[in-house]
Amino acid sequence: MAKGGNPRHLELIRRINRSLILNMVKERQPVSRAQLARALNLSKTTVSSIVDELVRKKLLVEYGDCCPSGGAGRPSVMLGFNPRSAYCIGIDIASANLRLIITDLAGEALYETKRPPSSRIGELIGVVEEAVRDCGLKMEAVFGMGIGVPGIVTAEGSVVRAKFLGWSNFPLKRLMEEHFPFPVFVENGVNLAALGERWLGSGDQVDDMLFVRIGTGIGGAVICGGQLIRGAGGNAGEIGYFLESRDVELGNVNQPGQQGVLERKCSGAALTGHGRPTEELFVAYGQGDREAARVVEPFIRDLSVAIANCVSLLGPAKAVIGGDVSEQMSPVIYRLREEVERLTPIRADVCLASLGGRAGALGAVFHAMTEVEQQDLRLQP
Numbered sequence: 001m002a003k004g005g006n007p008r009h010l011e012l013i014r015r016i017n018r019s020l021i022l023n024m025v026k027e028r029q030p031v032s033r034a035q036l037a038r039a040l041n042l043s044k045t046t047v048s049s050i051v052d053e054l055v056r057k058k059l060l061v062e063y064g065d066c067c068p069s070g071g072a073g074r075p076s077v078m079l080g081f082n083p084r085s086a087y088c089i090g091i092d093i094a095s096a097n098l099r100l101i102i103t104d105l106a107g108e109a110l111y112e113t114k115r116p117p118s119s120r121i122g123e124l125i126g127v128v129e130e131a132v133r134d135c136g137l138k139m140e141a142v143f144g145m146g147i148g149v150p151g152i153v154t155a156e157g158s159v160v161r162a163k164f165l166g167w168s169n170f171p172l173k174r175l176m177e178e179h180f181p182f183p184v185f186v187e188n189g190v191n192l193a194a195l196g197e198r199w200l201g202s203g204d205q206v207d208d209m210l211f212v213r214i215g216t217g218i219g220g221a222v223i224c225g226g227q228l229i230r231g232a233g234g235n236a237g238e239i240g241y242f243l244e245s246r247d248v249e250l251g252n253v254n255q256p257g258q259q260g261v262l263e264r265k266c267s268g269a270a271l272t273g274h275g276r277p278t279e280e281l282f283v284a285y286g287q288g289d290r291e292a293a294r295v296v297e298p299f300i301r302d303l304s305v306a307i308a309n310c311v312s313l314l315g316p317a318k319a320v321i322g323g324d325v326s327e328q329m330s331p332v333i334y335r336l337r338e339e340v341e342r343l344t345p346i347r348a349d350v351c352l353a354s355l356g357g358r359a360g361a362l363g364a365v366f367h368a369m370t371e372v373e374q375q376d377l378r379l380q381p
Helices: 007-028 033-040 044-056 121-134 172-177 189-200 245-249 261-266 268-272 278-286 290-314 333-343 356-375
Strands: 060-066 076-081 087-093 098-104 109-115 142-149 159-162 167-170 184-188 209-214 218-224 318-322 349-352
Touching (some): 033 044, 087 189, 098 356, 189 209, 189 318, 189 356, 261 290, 278 290, 333 349
Parallel strands (some): 142 184
16 A cells, blocks of 8 residues: 555545534534544544634634633644535425425525426526525535435436436436536435434434325325435335235235325225315314215324334334425324324334425425435535
């Protein structure tokens, strides 16, 4: 090995140390260089070099001098995290609407809008340009963008299939990056909603979480060890295809190109197919309405079985239920929680999502931030 070590290994170590320093400043600000060096067991020279870089990039700010608590010794320059050093765009394209959010590095929203969804790339580009302009930013201040779509996405950011958009093997990432000066990351919308809830919602930043999104259809996402589980071909989390032995006995099995068995029983479309709005059904159920109970009890049973099986297999700390239908499920969440506890001895906190329709767009922001950090892309020129 050459003197001084392998350059690639040294750069990897520096990137790890940079991440450790940045995260510690976020957690403990204000904090001095010396305090960082002691807490992370790094040399003062290493810490100073990395801190100077982060200050130049405006990720950290210097607050000024602070005297030691004992009154002796030289004052220390205190450091803080600057969330307004750069901005990120998150987009969630769903069947009901397209939601766009621009946030700072702490997830604080500067701008938010909802539009009808569109499959035309020119219209999507126009929405982004208008949003950046309306909130008074320059494109140079944006360091990344995440986009969630209702379909399977490859690791290269191409949409394998998004039926309602009419996209098939559609190179969304490439087309967007050809127009914008920042990197673009594309992911399945349910996966991003899970990341959003884990980051700023009911997920409480737990490392192991099951997310179930109930809207017109039903989908799921799994976070294990703080990472999304995508599965071969990006198909992990498709709980809409869950079935039980009684389904098989009745010949009610999954068919290519059709709704999954569980989706036909537990989605928003399945509930409204009984002739009453979902909100009305759940409210009536909570008031003891027998007709509502005939619809809602099977929904609770089938959803509880699916969640209980996931909990038994994965052992998540939380099982978070999101999507449009979840916003109306307050009258039934206690029953759902009871059923899951009855069906499996493995304990998980079954709860409703708290971000509502914003989860996917916020998750897109978080996904872009994480990918940029992992790829060590520059946040500032």
